[in-house]
Amino acid sequence: xxxxxxxxxxxxxxxxxxxxxxxxxxxxxxxxxxxxxxxxxxxxxxxxxxxxxxxxxxxxxxxxxxxxxxxxxxxxxxxxxxxxxxxxxxxxxxxxxxxxxxxxxxxxxxxxxxxxxxxxxxxxxxxxxxxxxxxxxxxxxxxxxxxxxxxxxxxxxxxxxxxxxxxxxxxxxxxxxxxxxxxxxxxxxxxxxxxxxxxxxxxxxxxxxxxxxxxxxxx
Numbered sequence: 001x002x003x004x005x006x007x008x009x010x011x012x013x014x015x016x017x018x019x020x021x022x023x024x025x026x027x028x029x030x031x032x033x034x035x036x037x038x039x040x041x042x043x044x045x046x047x048x049x050x051x052x053x054x055x056x057x058x059x060x061x062x063x064x065x066x067x068x069x070x071x072x073x074x075x076x077x078x079x080x081x082x083x084x085x086x087x088x089x090x091x092x093x094x095x096x097x098x099x100x101x102x103x104x105x106x107x108x109x110x111x112x113x114x115x116x117x118x119x120x121x122x123x124x125x126x127x128x129x130x131x132x133x134x135x136x137x138x139x140x141x142x143x144x145x146x147x148x149x150x151x152x153x154x155x156x157x158x159x160x161x162x163x164x165x166x167x168x169x170x171x172x173x174x175x176x177x178x179x180x181x182x183x184x185x186x187x188x189x190x191x192x193x194x195x196x197x198x199x200x201x202x203x204x205x206x207x208x209x210x211x212x213x214x215x216x217x218x219x
Contacts, residue, residue, distance in 0.1 A: 002140060003065060005161045011038045012058040013067060013161075014102030016082035017095060018043070021119040028071040028079035031055060043115070045104040087141065093131045096120035098142060101159040106146055108154040132157055150178060 015037040027108040035055045059080055061140065062068035079087050085095050085159045100112055106117070113128045117165055122128050129192040133181065135143040141160055148155045158164055 003067070003161050005065075006058075007162065008048075008050060008054055008058045009061055009161060010102050010159075010162050011044075011050070012055055013062060013082055014099055015040075016068065017084055017099040018103060018119065020082070021092075021096060021099065028073065028081035030077050030079050031059075034059075034080060043103060093122070093127075094135055095122050097128065097131050097135065098159055101143065101157065102161070102172075104159040106156040106165060108156050110154065112157070120170065 012034065015034060016027075019029055019033075019037055026033065031052055035052050037048060038050050039048055039054060059068055062082075063070075067084055068080055068082050071081050073079060084090065084098070090098065096116045097112055099119060100107065100115050104115065109125050109128050109132070112132075113122045113125055116122060116128070122131075132143055132145075135141065136145065143157055144160055144164060145156055146156045146164070151190065
């Protein structure tokens with residue numbers, strides 16, 4: 001893959017693609033609309049808080065890489081659109097899958113089918129797998145299949161415009177609630193007390209045996 005993007009460029013490009021497919025009546029996007037799209041709390045992973053300046057720098061870089069342009073539609077404020085489909089020759093289904101991978105990172109076939117519904121409906125999982133296969137078999141692949149993580153039943157797929165995540169890592173554990181932490185601490189305290197009592201009983205038994213042996217010396 002000869003296109004290399006940083007995390008902010010990935011988010012900006014994915015947001016442009018998404019808005020073209022889901023709300024074409026508001027596309028192309030102004031800088032303010034694009035920044036809001038990048039910072040959405042829904043359909044994003046991770047959730048970001050980008051500034052207008054960061055988005056402008058990403059747009060400039062994407063323009064240099066021929067992936068975005070200022071729209072020629074005119075108007076009082078500049079508006080921006082992507083060139084991903086034109087540059088890479090993508091079909092709508094391929095565009096939708098890549099968009100999801102750009103916005104949410106690695107995902108399973110089932111996750112992609114569900115989440116792409118708002119941009120392009122797939123009749124079944126096989127249809128998604130076919131699109132993924134086509135994207136992986138390009139001369140310069142756009143997608144890669146990741147190794148299945150421990151504890152997961154399905155493999156995930158990732159876009160190749162940015163660095164791949166570490167494969168095979170254990171999923172991050174969710175921190176327990178405060179109440180559960182208190183219960184765990186109390187349980188551990190009880191375990192510690194029980195161990196101390198058991199140790200004291202053993203010491204008392206040893207002392208009794210010593211006393212009995214001492215008494216026998218005077219019988």
